[in-house]
Amino acid sequence: MSVPHNLLRKAGALALVGALAAALAACSSDASSTSADSADSADYGDITVQLDWLKNHEFAGVFDADDAGYFSDEGFGTVTLTAGGSGGVSAATALTSGQAWIAFGGVADVAAANEEGADLRIVATTYQKNPYTLVSATSDPIDSPQDLIGKTIAIADASKTSWEAFLAANDIDEDQIDVVPYGDAESDLKLGTIDGFMGYGDGGAQLRADGFGAQEFLLADYGLTYGAEAVIVTADTLKNEPEKIEAFLTAYAHGWYDAFQDSDYALDLVVNDYGKDQNWDKTQLELSWTQQSKLILTDESKANGIGTVSDQALANNISALALVGYDTTAEDTFDTSLIADVYATHPEWILGADFSE
Numbered sequence: 001m002s003v004p005h006n007l008l009r010k011a012g013a014l015a016l017v018g019a020l021a022a023a024l025a026a027c028s029s030d031a032s033s034t035s036a037d038s039a040d041s042a043d044y045g046d047i048t049v050q051l052d053w054l055k056n057h058e059f060a061g062v063f064d065a066d067d068a069g070y071f072s073d074e075g076f077g078t079v080t081l082t083a084g085g086s087g088g089v090s091a092a093t094a095l096t097s098g099q100a101w102i103a104f105g106g107v108a109d110v111a112a113a114n115e116e117g118a119d120l121r122i123v124a125t126t127y128q129k130n131p132y133t134l135v136s137a138t139s140d141p142i143d144s145p146q147d148l149i150g151k152t153i154a155i156a157d158a159s160k161t162s163w164e165a166f167l168a169a170n171d172i173d174e175d176q177i178d179v180v181p182y183g184d185a186e187s188d189l190k191l192g193t194i195d196g197f198m199g200y201g202d203g204g205a206q207l208r209a210d211g212f213g214a215q216e217f218l219l220a221d222y223g224l225t226y227g228a229e230a231v232i233v234t235a236d237t238l239k240n241e242p243e244k245i246e247a248f249l250t251a252y253a254h255g256w257y258d259a260f261q262d263s264d265y266a267l268d269l270v271v272n273d274y275g276k277d278q279n280w281d282k283t284q285l286e287l288s289w290t291q292q293s294k295l296i297l298t299d300e301s302k303a304n305g306i307g308t309v310s311d312q313a314l315a316n317n318i319s320a321l322a323l324v325g326y327d328t329t330a331e332d333t334f335d336t337s338l339i340a341d342v343y344a345t346h347p348e349w350i351l352g353a354d355f356s357e
Contacts, residue, residue, distance in 0.1 A: 042075025044244050050091055050100035052084040055275035057285050057292055058201070058229060059104070060266040061126070061306070063274045065255025074247035081274065091232050092118050102233050102248060107226040107317055108161045110333060111326040119235040123245060124252070124307035124339040125227035128298040130220040130320075132162050133203035136196035137189060138213035145170035145222050148177050154189075154197035156182035161324055162224060163198055168323040169223025189214070201295070202288040209287055223323070225316035228295075231307065231339075238335055246338045249307065253342050256306040257349040260297070263289055263357060293357060305343035305350045309336045 051059055062081065065071055071079045082100065084090070091105030092113035110120050134153075136142035142151060149172065155163050159182075167174060185197035190212055204214030231252065233245055259266035267289060271282045300310050309317075314330045321328060343350055 042243075042247060044075045044077070044247060046077040046080070047101045047248075048080045048082055048094075048099065050082050050084065050089060050094035050103035050105075052088075052091055052103070052105045052229070054085040054278055055081065055083050055270065056278065056280060057267060057270055057289050058126075059274075060263075060270055060289075061256030061259040062252060063255070063269045064259045064266050065251040067269055067273070068255065068258060070251035070254045071248070074251050076247070076251070092120060095120060095232065095234050101237065102231065102245070104229055105232050106162075106228055107230050107333070108165070108321060108324070108326070110230065110232055111321045111328050112161065114328065114332065115326060120232050121235050121238050122230040122232055122309075122334045123238070123336065124231040124249060125309055125313075126229035126231070126256070126307060127227050127292075127295040128301050128313065129218060129295045130162070130224045130226060131201045131228050131292075131295050132159065132166070132219040132224060133199045133201075133216040134196055134219060135185075135189065135199045135204040135207070135214055135216040137192075138215050140195060141215055142196045143217070145172060148172065148196070150176070150178075151195035152178040152180060152193075154182045154185040154194050155179050156198070159198050159200070162219070165226075165320055165324040166219045166222065166224045169320070202291040205287040205291055206284060209284070224320060226320040227309070227313065227317060242338060246341060249339050249342050250346070253305060253307060253339070253346065253349050256296075257351070260293075260306075260351060260355070260357065297351070297355070299353065302351050302353050302355055305339070307339045308343065309334060309339075 049062070055063075059081070066079055066081070082089070082094070084104075089099060090109065091100075091103035092109060094100035094103050096113075096118050104126075107122060107125070110122055113120055134142060134148070142148060145166070163179075164174070167177075180194060182197065185194065185199075186207055188194045189197060189207070198219075199216065203216035207214035231249070238245065267282055267285050270285060271280045296306060300313065301308060304310065314334060314336070318328065318330055318333070321333075
């Protein structure tokens with residue numbers, strides 16, 4: 001009889017606890033009294049986490065952490081994961097209104113909110129590369145930014161800021177392209193009523209799965225260098241509750257490590273549990289996971305840990321934000337010290353340069 005993955009993991013954790021208890025019993029009582037882990041005594045209570053999209057593969061590491069009990073291990077009570085998407089609440093609104101304690105959102109969205117008076121900080125970025133793609137048909141390919149001139153491209157309203165940054169990075173005037181509403185962009189591309197569309201994450205994977213010749217390039221490879229799926233808190237929370245944030249990031253990092261060790265189980269959690277009401281097709285999510293992995297697993301994140309942001313990446317983020325007029329600094333937008341501390345404490349969760357799924 002096979003044993004469910006989560007039970008195996010929890011059984012392993014119990015075995016580890018037993019081994020640690022035996023080792024501690026062999027030590028002096030004085031040593032035992034001073035070696036308790038701080039998480040054992042932490043009581044951070046219940047929290048609400050605002051997601052920036054529907055409950056899908058983009059948050060698989062968070063679902064894995066919740067399922068495995070990692071948030072509980074770090075001192076949290078109930079962790080409520082609130083879906084975003086159409087009609088959902090943005091990270092900035094959720095945080096500034098007190099609807100959520102921590103949130104996921106876009107880097108540009110944080111810069112925009114701060115410019116309007118919010119005081120938010122990014123403490124980690126799951127997507128090291130920007131997920132936006134430019135999808136076109138292989139029969140009439142758009143291979144580079146300059147190929148866009150004179151084309152009809154579908155853009156969603158939510159993507160407008162990133163689209164403008166991309167055009168600015170490539171010295172293309174908006175008037176040189178016929179931009180139309182996103183609508184049902186995949187169908188429109190098949191019908192030939194548009195030449196391409198700005199996609200998110202999985203690009204043309206589903207079109208190819210349906211037998212249509214589609215290709216894409218990442219806008220990140222052409223100047224759109226800010227990350228995505230950022231973990232966001234208010235500056236006040238960062239100032240007053242750094243230990244609590246680090247506890248959250250510890251569970252987050254552990255969950256993402258597990259998700260990449262067993263992506264099949266992580267996607268099962270999305271389909272059968274956390275995103276069950278969305279009726280996801282696992283085969284389609286597997287296509288999205290393959291594309292997403294390229295965004296999360298870069299040379300830097302493999303070397304430093306998922307969610308970390310290198311000095312060069314910080315500079316790239318700020319440069320890209322400047323393209324659309326956000327005059328900010330790394331210090332006013334990011335604080336990556338806590339996620340770095342997590343991996344300094346838990347280097348075993350760093351996947352390493354040789355990791356491949």
